[in-house]
Amino acid sequence: MLAFSCVSLLILLASQATAFTFNVSFGTQNLNATDILPTSLTGLIAPCASTSATCDNVQSELSACQNDAACLCANQLVADLRNCEQCMYETLINASAPLPDPKAGSTPILAGYQAACAAFNITLATTQVALTLPSNWDGPFGLGLNTVGTVFTVGAAFILGMSSLLLLSNL
Numbered sequence: 001m002l003a004f005s006c007v008s009l010l011i012l013l014a015s016q017a018t019a020f021t022f023n024v025s026f027g028t029q030n031l032n033a034t035d036i037l038p039t040s041l042t043g044l045i046a047p048c049a050s051t052s053a054t055c056d057n058v059q060s061e062l063s064a065c066q067n068d069a070a071c072l073c074a075n076q077l078v079a080d081l082r083n084c085e086q087c088m089y090e091t092l093i094n095a096s097a098p099l100p101d102p103k104a105g106s107t108p109i110l111a112g113y114q115a116a117c118a119a120f121n122i123t124l125a126t127t128q129v130a131l132t133l134p135s136n137w138d139g140p141f142g143l144g145l146n147t148v149g150t151v152f153t154v155g156a157a158f159i160l161g162m163s164s165l166l167l168l169s170n171l
């Protein structure tokens, strides 16, 4: 009887601790951790799947965490995720290419990820989730933002707004 109550209490406590699922708010969507990367890394960003940035590894790490916030917000995973996004971001800027997927090289995804960890009382420093401009970036800011603008499609107007703002605040 006592054991039974203890189990019930544990279940009660557990269900309170996980009143909501880890999810990343992205535009109007709430994405599961496993859905934050583009479904397929093809074309220009294909090398990001397997080179030093290893987006494929990040996808496995995200799945392995099974929605556990402490696991998802661990420094190593966050660093790997950032590297993966940074790879896509640099690749697209290098090529001045249109965004193949709004989740590729995305500052909003990373900002959403930071907020999702914060909802579980796990603080990620902004530097842990900030993307940096490629080192060969040489344009003045105005021109620079124009060039970046060509990276983002009109269809991703929301993302463009967010990214430009975040980019500006980083400059």
Ligand SMILES: *[C@@H]1O[C@H](CO)[C@@H](O)[C@H](O)[C@H]1NC(C)=O
Pocket: 019, 020, 021, 022, 023, 024, 030, 115, 116, 119
């Ligand atoms: C998503 O996370 C937010 C906190 O960031 C939370 O309020 C919301 O309930 C979560 N949604 C689901 C479906 O768990």
Ligand SMILES: *[C@@H]1O[C@H](CO)[C@@H](O)[C@H](O)[C@H]1NC(C)=O
Pocket: 030, 031, 032, 035
């Ligand atoms: C997220 O995962 C939960 C549980 O695994 C599932 O019920 C839900 O439909 C998923 N949401 C999305 C947007 O895929």
Ligand SMILES: *[C@@H]1O[C@H](CO)[C@@H](O)[C@H](O)[C@H]1NC(C)=O
Pocket: 087, 090, 091, 094, 134, 136
């Ligand atoms: C972008 O271009 C710079 C200079 O050419 C290069 O060092 C960097 O590795 C490139 N980044 C990617 C992701 O291709």
Ligand SMILES: *[C@@H]1O[C@H](CO)[C@@H](O)[C@H](O)[C@H]1NC(C)=O
Pocket: 017, 119, 120, 121
């Ligand atoms: C986060 O901390 C606040 C205040 O300390 C607390 O009310 C809340 O339950 C905590 N949330 C989680 C998911 O631990």
